[in-house]
Amino acid sequence: MSAENFSDEPTRLAETIVPLFARQAGAFTPVAAPDGSRVELITGADDQDDCAVFRLTGNHDLVVGTDYVRGPKFRLYEMGHLDEYDLGYYLVAANLSDIAAMGAKPIGLLSVVRYPAEMDDVLFGFVMKGIHDACAAFGCPNVGGDIGGAERLILAASALGVCPAGGALLRSGAKPGDVVCLTAPTGLAGAAMAYLRAGIPDPVIEGLLPSLLANWKRPVARIGEGLALAASGVVRSCQDTSDGLKATLLSIADLSGVGIAVDERAVPVPGSVAAVAAHVGVEPLALVLGDSVDFELVFTVPPCRVDELAESVDFHRIGEVVEEQEVVLVGEDGSRAALPGKAWRHQGGGDGKA
């Protein structure tokens, strides 16, 4: 590794960013729909203009969202479990997860990377490389951004996606009778955090830790799944679980004006999450449903269409949309209870996610 260098912004732009993000417009695979609609990237980050430019022809719904990721307060980073590359990667996944939840294809990401004076060129390069590699993994160019000094590491981004007109998956479309589905188990990210914050090493859980931490180090935005859900034409509502599964269910119910009956036996509980729950002394479903920052998708489908959807997308069926506007956990014996777990982080919380 080279000696520490602390280049100024124009130098970092010229030496790190431009090479890393070169020839974007040429490398962009145009989005083309059967009706002739098309999206191209005309001016990318490497063109260093005031803005990036996309050309859209035909009929599109354009979806846009934004997410901030904590720097040093991002606790696992402070604790040494995540590095600068991981934070850059995470920033992209967190933002593209919102695009996935709309059933859209990501076309571009804008990133804000502000760094403290003690972050040298190598560490700065790791942040940008994490952003670059995640963008490559998810097929979405980093078309612009803002770099510069700050008191501490600050990461934020916005993401853009497109889908056929009328095809975006909203949170508000759930109807009574719909089956409530989940792309994959939740609670892994929260279990990693709970275990590491407890600070009591356990030999079994140490062995599970890499897989628990994978949700933080290489989180997956469910873009392919979101596109398949949108293409199916049978999904009535969808949201990602970045605020936790409980918060997601409450949000879909609230915005759709319905209730949800969650089947306690049907909610997947990974063994590693159960092991952490036992270790830290909470019930497993509190980790699975609580404020674990996973990027799975919750969606609802009419019961007569759910089997057909299962042929093209993997998911768990965890409950049913009901008329009564209440979200409850239904036990094997028919008992009804409030969902366990923390619903949403509050002012001052430091979980690393917006």
Added chain:
Amino acid sequence: MSAENFSDEPTRLAETIVPLFARQAGAFTPVAAPDGSRVELITGADDQDDCAVFRLTGNHDLVVGTDYVRGPKFRLYEMGHLDEYDLGYYLVAANLSDIAAMGAKPIGLLSVVRYPAEMDDVLFGFVMKGIHDACAAFGCPNVGGDIGGAERLILAASALGVCPAGGALLRSGAKPGDVVCLTAPTGLAGAAMAYLRAGIPDPVIEGLLPSLLANWKRPVARIGEGLALAASGVVRSCQDTSDGLKATLLSIADLSGVGIAVDERAVPVPGSVAAVAAHVGVEPLALVLGDSVDFELVFTVPPCRVDELAESVDFHRIGEVVEEQEVVLVGEDGSRAALPGKAWRHQGGGDGKA
């Protein structure tokens, strides 16, 4: 004013943001072009979905950019010359200035507002009101964002705009012979900063201070001018002066592969800037050309078309594009010198602008 309240995020979302940004989709004026191309807002911030949704039909160039604005390090805020409302307002103007520089019509802004524990609901409301009012002033809805706690006030945003396909004004199109134009004098923002940082009160400049600070408190993104420049069809390159006039000229020259001869006598020097320059002991052009964060537009036009453009847009003619790839200040006597002023803020700089 009410007693201090420190509500959690869901409460601030429900009580401050949703009322402030209600009924966005209904209030959005569709962008409609003569060829039938159209932009509508389908799902706004008040719909609380994963993303906002625009519907684009026809042919569009979509331009997107992002800018971070410093919070407490924003020196004039720390010094008490700007308040929370002003910072919110500034965030929007800084981001929309990039859209203006592309000659595009803004259609949406995404904002990141993270606040320290000591910022109560009233101050948080001021930030959001500043964002809201600037968006209203510039005719661009705040379609989404990310709020939550942080160690300090952190503000960032991304902006979206549209223009007819092929109509975006790039930095790279300047040609030798073009007249270099500037929408209005620069240096005011930098003069305010230079005077206040010097800390030596002067009765004459105190009287000028409100007008100097106006560029910070109510900055104007030159959206109307940008649209007129793009519509004229005669503008070959354009950039905003948010990095300072010198940096802007250097950037256009660099990306266009040309040089620029700036006419020393033609660069407008406001009297208030000259007064500050004399007070702090620098040459006036160092403030006018240096890293003053104004949001004017620099653009280039073939000489045979510049008079016709002047009938619809106000601007100053400050120089000429030349073949030799050098940016110089040409004096009345024909002398050639490097442009005075600082070209770009460097790592660790704290001028309030990205």
